[in-house]
Structures are given as structure tokens and as C-alpha cells.
Amino acid sequence: MARKGRAVNRRKPSAGGRKPLVALLLVVALIVLAFFLLEHFRSSAPPAEPVTGADQTPHLRLPERPVPQQGKISSASVPVAKPHVTAATPRPKGPGQVAIIIDDMGSSMQELQAFLSIRLPLTFSVIPSLGHAKGVSEGAHLAGAEVMVHMPMEPEGYPKQPLEKIGLLLNMGNPEIQERVNSYFRTVPHAVGANNHMGSRFTQNAEKMEVVLKVLKGKGVFFVDSKTSPASVGYQTARAMGLKCGVRQVFLDNVQDEAAIAKQLAEVAAIARRKGAAIAICHPHPSTIRALQSVMPELAKSGITFVYASALTS
Numbered sequence: 001m002a003r004k005g006r007a008v009n010r011r012k013p014s015a016g017g018r019k020p021l022v023a024l025l026l027v028v029a030l031i032v033l034a035f036f037l038l039e040h041f042r043s044s045a046p047p048a049e050p051v052t053g054a055d056q057t058p059h060l061r062l063p064e065r066p067v068p069q070q071g072k073i074s075s076a077s078v079p080v081a082k083p084h085v086t087a088a089t090p091r092p093k094g095p096g097q098v099a100i101i102i103d104d105m106g107s108s109m110q111e112l113q114a115f116l117s118i119r120l121p122l123t124f125s126v127i128p129s130l131g132h133a134k135g136v137s138e139g140a141h142l143a144g145a146e147v148m149v150h151m152p153m154e155p156e157g158y159p160k161q162p163l164e165k166i167g168l169l170l171n172m173g174n175p176e177i178q179e180r181v182n183s184y185f186r187t188v189p190h191a192v193g194a195n196n197h198m199g200s201r202f203t204q205n206a207e208k209m210e211v212v213l214k215v216l217k218g219k220g221v222f223f224v225d226s227k228t229s230p231a232s233v234g235y236q237t238a239r240a241m242g243l244k245c246g247v248r249q250v251f252l253d254n255v256q257d258e259a260a261i262a263k264q265l266a267e268v269a270a271i272a273r274r275k276g277a278a279i280a281i282c283h284p285h286p287s288t289i290r291a292l293q294s295v296m297p298e299l300a301k302s303g304i305t306f307v308y309a310s311a312l313t314s
Contacts, residue, residue: 096272106130111284123309125150128187141190146308153199181215195224203232222313246313252282261291
């Protein structure tokens with residue numbers, strides 16, 4: 001009788017057990033392949049073109065432009081920068097003489113220094129009653145600049161229209177007018193000429209103007225008619241008396257805006273080129289100082305010769 005042996009239980013691996021492993025390997029292979037293809041695409045792609053034109057410049061916030069001031073500038077607000085102001089386009093060239101008179105000087109030494117920094121001839125007309133009248137006159141003279149007396153005269157609408165207490169009035173007697181004019185020159189040393197401050201009414205009166213002009217003639221100084229009134233007889237009276245004189249052609253800063261002042265400078269230059277010479281008047285406003293700092297050197301390069309007021313009187 002045959003002996004039965006012990007049965008051995010050998011189970012074959014199930015085909016279903018290998019499926020998760022195969023699937024995992026397949027996922028890994030796909031991830032590696034995708035990564036390889038992505039890197040290959042990046043390395044072979046052409047570089048991006050740079051941005052050109054206006055889009056290349058980042059947007060910058062510009063500083064706000066200060067509102068033009070109506071009164072005198074203080075030492076804290078004296079402009080030091082010289083922003084570019086275009087005088088006119090196209091820019092004409094050619095010879096011509098221009099004298100620029102700065103009226104209403106005498107309230108600030110800083111104003112004087114700002115104008116002197118331009119390093120071109122300017123004539124400073126000083127109101128005798130202002131606090132720094134003598135200092136400004138001395139400073140301008142030491143710098144080699146020309147000084148004038150800015151004589152306050154009665155305007156249209158006086159007394160509603162204010163005037164300095166030292167001003168000349170039509171109801172004054174001739175001796176008082178003479179004494180006041182003489183006192184101006186004691187307060188404004190080194191003055192070689194004079195022009196009227198306001199005076200739209202006073203300058204229409206030939207008799208009173210003759211009183212003033214006789215004092216000027218006795219001092220050997222010249223007179224410039226500011227022409228604050230189209231009916232002024234100041235220039236004609238001075239010529240008839242044989243007094244060296246001139247007349248203002250352009251006011252530069254009736255509008256206190258740098259671009260507007262630049263246009264007026266271009267206008268006075270055009271008159272000078274056409275007639276040979278021209279006189280302009282302006283005031284120590286911040287916008288005026290900035291415009292002159294920017295435009296005067298450009299006009300000088302274009303052929304304009306800046307001179308003192310005395311050079312354009314005869």
C-alpha cells in the first residue's frame with residue numbers, strides 16, 4: 001500500500017496583484033517625459049523682443065508746479081533751478097540790442113542775487129521806500145550792474161488805487177515835487193537814471209513832468225518812460241528838454257506764467273531784430289526770474305546782445 005505524501009500548497013501570484021505596480025511606473029514615466037518636453041520647448045523658444053518707444057519709459061510722477069505769487073518773493077522762495085522754457089518755435093536768429101529793466105526792486109537782497117546769477121546785463125530800478133532799497137542799490141552797483149530810481153507817481157484811480165507815501169501827486173507844489181525827487185537819489189545811491197512807477201495819471205501832465213525832468217537833467221541822469229498810459233507825455237517832454245531818454249516797448253510779465261513770459265521775451269527780441277534795439281520791463285516775480293534764467297542765455301546765443309538801459313537812451 002503506497003504511502004501518501006504531504007500536499008504542498010503553492011499558490012501562483014495573481015495577475016491582478018501586478019496591475020497597481022505597472023500603473024504607478026507608467027505615471028512616473030509620463031511625468032518624466034512631460035518635464036523633458038517642457039524644458040526642451042523653453043530652451044528652443046525665441047527670446048522676447050524688448051519694449052520700445054513711450055512704453056519703455058516708466059511712468060514718473062512729476063512735481064506739482066507752484067502757483068505764481070502776486071507779491072514779492074521771500075528768501076525761502078527764491079528760485080534756484082533753471083527749468084527749460086522754450087522762447088518760441090521756430091527760433092529766429094539775428095542781431096539786436098535788448099535792455100531789460102527790473103522794476104520794483106528794493107524789498108529783498110535774495111531777489112537781486114537770483115537775477116545776478118543770470119550773468120547778463122540787467123538794469124535794476126529801485127523803489128526808494130522799500131526796506132532794502134539802499135542795500136540792493138549798493139549790491140547791484142558792486143556787481144557792475146546799472147541802477148535806476150523807480151519814482152512813484154500818481155496813477156489813474158488814486159486814492160482808491162494805492163500809492164507809496166513818498167509818491168508824486170498832481171496837487172503838490174513844484175518845490176515839494178523837486179524835493180521828493182532829490183530825496184529818491186539820496187536813498188538809491190549809484191542811480192544813473194529813473195523811470196516812473198505807476199504814474200498813469202501823472203505822466204499825462206506835461207507841466208508836472210517837466211518839473212521832475214528838470215531835476216533829472218540837473219543830475220545828469222537819463223529818463224525811461226515806462227508808458228503805463230498810452231497818453232503819457234514823459235518821453236516827448238524829455239526829448240524836447242534835451243534829456244537823454246528812452247521808452248518801454250514790452251512788458252514781460254503782465255501774465256505771471258513762465259511760458260507767457262518766454263513769449264514776451266521772444267517778442268522784444270523780434271522788435272530788436274527789426275528796429276535794432278528795444279527796452280523791456282519786468283518785475284521780481286518767481287516766474288519772471290525762472291523765465292529770464294532759462295531764456296536770456298538762449299536769446300544771447302541767437303544773436304541778441306543784452307545791454308544796460310543807458311545804452312538805449314539818446
